[in-house]
Amino acid sequence: MKSASLPRSRQSPRTRWLVPAALILLSLVPVIAGAGRLTELSGGQITPDNARFFDSPVPVLIHIPTVTVYLVLGAFQFVPSLRRGKRGRASWHKIAGRILAPTGLLAALSGLWMAVFYDLPPLDGPLLLVLRLAFGSAMVAFIVLGFIAVRRRNYVRHSEWMSRAYAIGIAQETIVVVTISWILLVGPVDELTRALLVGASWALSLAVAEYFIHRRAQVPTRAALLSRAPSS
Secondary structure (H helix, E strand, C coil): CEECCCCCCCCCHHHHCHHHHHHHHHHHHHHHHHHHHHHHHHHCCCCCCCHHHHHCHHHHHHHHHHHHHHHHHHHHHHCHHHHCCCCCCCCHHHHHHHHHHHHHHHHHHHHHHHHHHCCCCCCCCHHHHHHHHHHHHHHHHHHHHHHHHHHCCCHHHHHHHHHHHHHHHCHHHHHHHHHHHHHHHCCCCCHHHHHHHHHHHHHHHHHHHHHHHHHHHHHHHHHHHHHHCEEC
16 A cells, blocks of 8 residues: 655646736736836826826836836746755745845835825725725735745745735736726716725735635645555
């Protein structure tokens, strides 16, 4: 009687790169929007929609580059092969993490600053402001908790907290999809509807992250059960 061997991953290298490719695709909306905003600030005309950015450009000039780096570079953190470093050398995952933690914090904190001190644009009412503050603060907290976990060498918790933070950061694409779908199916949004749609989009993004966190947590359990199962 022999113990069953642990199952090996059947994912091909090409399949493993589908996740970062999909995440980069999702990040295109905030990245392109940010690039357009920077173009406006570099020589565009002042309009009622962008006047607040010209009045105080530093936060948005911090926010856009850090969000771009965080979303694009962060997508590659979900590639398992990049987590393993050669003997005596830090892995690509660890090196990138030293960039992602500060850029994620700067992106979240600058976003919070803009939410509080910039004039509210049309359809952004008090409820949406509260939601921005809540989810922005949660992103900061998740990154800090992830940093504390990795310092304690608790890599499972580190991965979980950082996944939640990334889910909040990339939720802009979810917001666009949900809002456009609502407009096409129901009609124009008002202040309350927009706030509820944005809040639901953040919640949905976090729910997807929680699903994959739970799914990853079940793999060691199944592997342990298989290792104990008798085989002929």
